[in-house]
Amino acid sequence: MKRQSPGALPLPAPIVNWFAGVGRASTVTLEHAGGLGLLAWQILQAIVGLRVSLRSVLNQMYIMGIQSLPIVLVTGSLAGIVTSQQGGYQMTSAMPAYVLGSLVVETVVLEMGPVLTALVLVGRIGARITAELGTMVVSEQIDAFESLGRDPVAILAAPRVIAGVLVLPLLVGIADFIGIVAGMGAAYLTAGLGVDSFLYGAQLFWHSWDLLYSLTKAVVFGLAIPLISVHMGLKTKGGAEGVGITTTQAVMFMTLTILILDAMFPPLMLN
Amino acid sequence: MIEYRNIHKAYDLPVLTGVSMRVEAGEMFALFGPSGTGKSVLLKTTIGLVIPDIGDVEVDGVSLYRGGKKALETVRNQVGYVFQNAALFDSLNVFDNVCMGIPEAELESLPRNEAAKRAWEALELVNLEPRDILERLPSELSGGMKKRVGIARAIVGRPEVLLWDEPTTGLDPINTAAVERLIKRLSHDLEVTSLLVTHDVEGGLTICDRVAMLDSGTLRFCGTPAEFRASPDPVVQAFVDRAAAEAALDMAAND
Numbered sequence A: 001m002k003r004q005s006p007g008a009l010p011l012p013a014p015i016v017n018w019f020a021g022v023g024r025a026s027t028v029t030l031e032h033a034g035g036l037g038l039l040a041w042q043i044l045q046a047i048v049g050l051r052v053s054l055r056s057v058l059n060q061m062y063i064m065g066i067q068s069l070p071i072v073l074v075t076g077s078l079a080g081i082v083t084s085q086q087g088g089y090q091m092t093s094a095m096p097a098y099v100l101g102s103l104v105v106e107t108v109v110l111e112m113g114p115v116l117t118a119l120v121l122v123g124r125i126g127a128r129i130t131a132e133l134g135t136m137v138v139s140e141q142i143d144a145f146e147s148l149g150r151d152p153v154a155i156l157a158a159p160r161v162i163a164g165v166l167v168l169p170l171l172v173g174i175a176d177f178i179g180i181v182a183g184m185g186a187a188y189l190t191a192g193l194g195v196d197s198f199l200y201g202a203q204l205f206w207h208s209w210d211l212l213y214s215l216t217k218a219v220v221f222g223l224a225i226p227l228i229s230v231h232m233g234l235k236t237k238g239g240a241e242g243v244g245i246t247t248t249q250a251v252m253f254m255t256l257t258i259l260i261l262d263a264m265f266p267p268l269m270l271n
Numbered sequence B: 001m002i003e004y005r006n007i008h009k010a011y012d013l014p015v016l017t018g019v020s021m022r023v024e025a026g027e028m029f030a031l032f033g034p035s036g037t038g039k040s041v042l043l044k045t046t047i048g049l050v051i052p053d054i055g056d057v058e059v060d061g062v063s064l065y066r067g068g069k070k071a072l073e074t075v076r077n078q079v080g081y082v083f084q085n086a087a088l089f090d091s092l093n094v095f096d097n098v099c100m101g102i103p104e105a106e107l108e109s110l111p112r113n114e115a116a117k118r119a120w121e122a123l124e125l126v127n128l129e130p131r132d133i134l135e136r137l138p139s140e141l142s143g144g145m146k147k148r149v150g151i152a153r154a155i156v157g158r159p160e161v162l163l164w165d166e167p168t169t170g171l172d173p174i175n176t177a178a179v180e181r182l183i184k185r186l187s188h189d190l191e192v193t194s195l196l197v198t199h200d201v202e203g204g205l206t207i208c209d210r211v212a213m214l215d216s217g218t219l220r221f222c223g224t225p226a227e228f229r230a231s232p233d234p235v236v237q238a239f240v241d242r243a244a245a246e247a248a249l250d251m252a253a254n255d
Ligand SMILES: Nc1ncnc2c1ncn2[C@@H]1O[C@H](COP(=O)(O)OP(=O)(O)OP(=O)(O)O)[C@@H](O)[C@H]1O
Pocket: B011, B012, B015, B033, B034, B035, B036, B037, B038, B039, B040, B041, B042, B084
């Protein structure tokens, strides 16, 4: 009997399946990347061509900004309180107490403020946009816009993305501020750290670009959330079930994107 | 004039496999066919809502799939589309929905009361009382009312070509008659070209100049209503007989 050459050996099924899975995942990722790039380009064209209505932008800013304020205030203060308590718990007597001030401010401004606010908006705004646009796709409203010579990107996508980019830095700024104030209160109540010492510690380690860093994150997240949610919404297929499926996928996609982008920030900006 | 040249479209399965037909200017043309044969898909290729895999569509001399973006814009501005399920914008009230039917450039230069007048007229043409519904949202309308608002939105822009996807399905006999009168009037008085997809075969044969039948992805028949009724093709015959029987039933029910 002739010996088979090693190259002709059939690969075990799990390995083949694994490669097939990787292939599928990369195809899907590339498709989404292409779709997002194209959408961003079309939105840019709509903005440059002055085809975006100011009224829709203001309306979206109201929905994203004003209506999100309560939840942003709550998460912002909780972030400050939790960091303050956790920090106080980890401190040893060898460390000066004012370090807690620096810990709270830096954690809130660099991480908790932008990331928690973005994640809250993924649920509040991102899911809403995907479901709304998805429903418009399956009920042929997007087709109707096109049949009437209107551009859904200029009418629906652009105002949402512009509003996101403008509103998120404001919300993050507010979350940062309220988080610091709440953290300061918690530090006083749990560790007995006075406001003066807290602020002394805070300014000791404060870099002038920390706030810029926080707000840059906010702009990037503010672009990513509406862009992804609009893209996913417009790609919806099927009926009500399809809307449910894409909305879930969009929330996962946005959450992962926020966390990955957040992890990419320190190497890109902090050195 | 609308000309379809060798249209192919497949989703998971082939839907259209080489459809060629021509609707003359000012003609009323009915397209019949069993459910799910691709009538709506064919209508959508006319304004680029569905891009055919192969083939081209020409509307009043403009070739849709060779002319690029400009051609698409031109065609969309002169074609009105009545969607099978109305497809009203559910965040806009009836008035704003209907006004969306006026081309953007025209709407911007139109005084608001002029736009209101046109919306009002369009709603009256489809037998709706504008006073009662202008301010309402689509979710507050019945199915038949939505459908008629959809028609009003399609005609308010004074298109030269109208594509009707089952405009009378789900309407009561009085409103069906009103919509049929409207289609006739638009083509007789304003020389609008109408392509009408309908399951109301008897109605289509009565009002249209020519009819076609789509079956399994291709045109099974194309000709005058008289030729359709007399066609020896058994599939066409089955359709004619069913339609006659249903019409008789309707007559009996209305007596
Ligand atoms: N976007 C789509 N994705 C996948 N399949 C589709 C899509 N649109 C249409 N189809 C398929 O194409 C076929 C034809 O659909 P179409 O809506 O044109 O039928 P129709 O002739 O208008 O039927 P009806 O009389 O019931 O309205 C159907 O089998 C449908 O499943």
